[in-house]
Amino acid sequence: MDPDKIYAPSDKIIARDIMGEIVIVPIESGIGDFSDSMFSFNETGTLAWKCIEQKKTIGQICAAIAQEYDSGMDQIEQGVKKLVVELLEKELIVEWTA
């Protein structure tokens, strides 16, 4: 994964910090649709999401996590890559170009 790449939240979602955890809801403009399609993150995922909101590069996201958690950079990079792929698949983020 290109460390200089930047991703941003999709404009089809809404994200809120609910009691310390990020909650993401896809906006599908439905009426009375009770299907639960809410996403939330663990602590590391929350930090990564806040970086995505600030339009930080993949490299900067990994560095921010490394600063907070005592894990090897390889492991952090793998984790961030996995998260980004998942978020792209679910269309919660989009590739951002200035």
Place this chain on the structure above:
Amino acid sequence: MSKIFFQIAGMSIEVQSDLPFSNTTFSPKFKHFEINSPLEENIVLHHRFETCKTTPKPENRVYLKPPWAVYHQDGQWIYQWIKAEPPHENYFRTVVTDKEHSFLDIYNDNSIKDKFLKGGLTSLTMFPTDQILMGRILAYRNGCIMHSLGVSLDNRGLLFVGHSDAGKSTMAGIMKQGAAILCDDRNIVRKKDDNYFVSGTWSHGDVPDVSPEIVPLKGIFFLEKSNTNQVIPVTDKRHAFERLLACMIRPLETHDWWGNALDFLSGLCRQVPCWNLQFDQTGQAYNLLKGM
């Protein structure tokens, strides 16, 4: 033009009509909510029996799934009640509202005219339920509709939530020992001056008791049928948030609606105590709650 006023959740709904109202235009359940004059917060809902002159443009359509097509155009929302089969341009009724859903013009065709004159209407909008529009009205007014049982016990508002078989109607029967039932299926929670209130709606389930009374919301209970009676505090507020979200009535879901809804529920969970309520059929849960 005729007009009639109803109160709900601290605001009034002024229903106007091009046709005259009779004593039996609306179902008897509305008598509990009828008032003589508007309140400070007043929503105007006008039944017009003519063709809507506003033509929604296809490029402004934000939702299409029978029976609804919804458009956002020139600062207005346009709801069309459409036929199940295409072409969806064939529609029965159109609602045109301002951004905050304060003024709603409902355009009805001739078939609806007969229904109106026949009377016994079970909703003010003459849709199967008022909640599609009420949900949006409340979203702009610090409120939401919860799939719940609401009661007033010693002027304390208690809200019981749970899925369809959780026992809301059973609990309503238990609470009738000494509490006033607000509604056994749909209640409104609103925030005013940093406090949360609960009030009933006319959309009841098995228990026909309804009340427009507005009471301070003092507790939220997640219902669990059991062979015992006890209350267990929900300390995981995040979990409470998710359970309440599942019970919130969702109207047309838009970015601004979701933003308001998440902020509202988040504040509600932080401020109002939540409990798991395990209850059996003996009715002792009433004494438990009365003593809290």
